[in-house]
Amino acid sequence: MTTTFWQRLDKAGRNLAPFAVTVMLVLIGLIRLPVPSYAPIAPDLTLISVYYWTIHRPDLMRPGVAFLLGLLQDLLIGGPLGVNALMLVVTQWAVVNQRRLFLASTFLLLWIGFALVMIGAAFLEWLAFSALNATILPFKPALFQGLLTVAMFPALGWLLIRVHRAFLNG
Amino acid sequence: MKPRSSGSVVRLAAPLRALAQRFSFLLLVLASIALMMVGKIESLSVDTARARVTDAFSPILDAISRPAATAARVIESAVEVQNAFEENQRLKAENARLLQWRQAALRLEAENASLRTLLRATPEPAVNFIAARVIATPGSSFVRTLVVTAGRRDGVKKGQAALAGAGLIGRVIEVGEWSSRVLLLTDISARVPVVLESSRQRAVLAGDNSDQAKLLYLPPDSPVQVGDRVVTSGHGGLFPPGLLVGVVTSASERGGVRVLPSADLSRVEHLRLVDFGLPGTEFDSSPEWK
Numbered sequence: 001m002t003t004t005f006w007q008r009l010d011k012a013g014r015n016l017a018p019f020a021v022t023v024m025l026v027l028i029g030l031i032r033l034p035v036p037s038y039a040p041i042a043p044d045l046t047l048i049s050v051y052y053w054t055i056h057r058p059d060l061m062r063p064g065v066a067f068l069l070g071l072l073q074d075l076l077i078g079g080p081l082g083v084n085a086l087m088l089v090v091t092q093w094a095v096v097n098q099r100r101l102f103l104a105s106t107f108l109l110l111w112i113g114f115a116l117v118m119i120g121a122a123f124l125e126w127l128a129f130s131a132l133n134a135t136i137l138p139f140k141p142a143l144f145q146g147l148l149t150v151a152m153f154p155a156l157g158w159l160l161i162r163v164h165r166a167f168l169n170g
Numbered sequence: 171m172k173p174r175s176s177g178s179v180v181r182l183a184a185p186l187r188a189l190a191q192r193f194s195f196l197l198l199v200l201a202s203i204a205l206m207m208v209g210k211i212e213s214l215s216v217d218t219a220r221a222r223v224t225d226a227f228s229p230i231l232d233a234i235s236r237p238a239a240t241a242a243r244v245i246e247s248a249v250e251v252q253n254a255f256e257e258n259q260r261l262k263a264e265n266a267r268l269l270q271w272r273q274a275a276l277r278l279e280a281e282n283a284s285l286r287t288l289l290r291a292t293p294e295p296a297v298n299f300i301a302a303r304v305i306a307t308p309g310s311s312f313v314r315t316l317v318v319t320a321g322r323r324d325g326v327k328k329g330q331a332a333l334a335g336a337g338l339i340g341r342v343i344e345v346g347e348w349s350s351r352v353l354l355l356t357d358i359s360a361r362v363p364v365v366l367e368s369s370r371q372r373a374v375l376a377g378d379n380s381d382q383a384k385l386l387y388l389p390p391d392s393p394v395q396v397g398d399r400v401v402t403s404g405h406g407g408l409f410p411p412g413l414l415v416g417v418v419t420s421a422s423e424r425g426g427v428r429v430l431p432s433a434d435l436s437r438v439e440h441l442r443l444v445d446f447g448l449p450g451t452e453f454d455s456s457p458e459w460k
Binding site: 027028029030031032033034035036037038039040041042043044062063064066067070071072074075076077078079080081082083085086089090093125126128129132133137138141142144145 | 194195198199201202203204205206208209210216219220223224227230231234235238239242246304305306307308309310311312313314315316317343344351353358359379380381434436437439
């Protein structure tokens with residue numbers, strides 16, 4: 001091992017990139033746009049990020065990391081604790097199990113894969129909130145949020161690829 | 171299954187790590203579910219933790235909310251320039267009408283004051299306003315809250331009413347040192363005791379995460395009409411009576427009575443947190459309120 005202290009620090013910093021980017025996306029997701037009925041269907045950027053990094057760097061997007069990110073999101077959103085944490089942990093688990101399939105596929109298939117993951121996550125979120133409120137909530141807002149997130153996937157995916165290349169391909 | 175050794179990571183006891191990794195998914199799922207339970211039972215300490223975290227992130231949220239607000243304002247002003255003329259006409263007519271109302275209000279105020287002196291009525295407690303800027307709205311389908319830039323050091327307390335424009339929009343549910351969280355009227359856990367202004371019929375306004383809230387516990391034969399104003403009743407001691415809440419937009423047998431909040435909740439940029447100094451404002455976390 002000939003790595004110096006500074007090289008190790010640099011590597012550790014770079015390895016933090018997926019986590020830092022996702023935290024930033026959690027915060028961006030909280031920005032208020034004065035568009036009627038925007039907040040209920042604001043895209044879930046965090047989920048895209050967790051999906052991307054789980055496929056490309058599963059060593060940096062471990063279940064614990066996904067859990068922490070979800071917990072942060074829960075705390076900042078003001079909803080019940082644990083819902084987003086559960087969503088992201090399950091997403092991470094599902095994607096990491098099918099990782100080989102995703103890695104070998106084209107962008108279109110990645111997109112379709114994300115749509116499937118999004119459906120699952122939206123359903124899970126709806127289920128958790130319904131259980132916690134002890135009523136059947138309407139599924140529609142979660143569905144529209146999912147659609148908007150899927151629509152955002154290519155743009156954010158492109159951005160994440162840039163971050164990936166800038167920080168982690170050295 | 172060989173664990174990937176990523177260079178600098180110190181080699182811990184390998185079998186232990188493999189075991190932890192294999193069960194980490196299950197453990198974390200259980201932890202999430204446990205957190206949901208804890209949040210339901212220990213809501214007070216969870217609120218404190220939440221307030222701490224929100225406090226820590228509020229400077230960043232404040233900074234990133236400013237450019238977004240500016241951009242939105244630029245776009246909005248461009249749209250408004252287009253129909254400035256009609257808007258001007260409309261506002262002139264409205265202004266003339268409002269001036270008449272102002273005269274009426276001044277006359278009534280003077281009359282009210284003189285009658286009060288005759289009756290030796292105790293004056294209403296003084297009202298303190300705390301102005302705050304909205305810095306975040308969670309992008310979630312199932313939660314309706316706002317984070318604002320005023321906290322304990324500004325005098326914000328749990329349970330204070332949040333007003334914007336003409337009426338009530340929610341109440342403070344969590345107070346940090348310099349930020350706090352407002353639960354909007356439309357959130358599924360929001361309940362406000364209200365009264366219909368014309369018929370004085372009492373009801374409870376309940377959010378259901380849609381843009382309009384619904385009225386609960388109305389007697390089936392109560393005369394509700396579209397356009398009725400809904401104001402707070404003052405029951406429960408949290409809000410003073412008479413605050414405007416919204417307007418009835420639909421009343422049917424099947425759909426129930428829907429109330430549109432008087433302020434556009436998706437556009438609230440600044441709001442006032444109001445300490446009405448009422449007795450019994452001290453907030454206790456009874457299940458009715460959360």
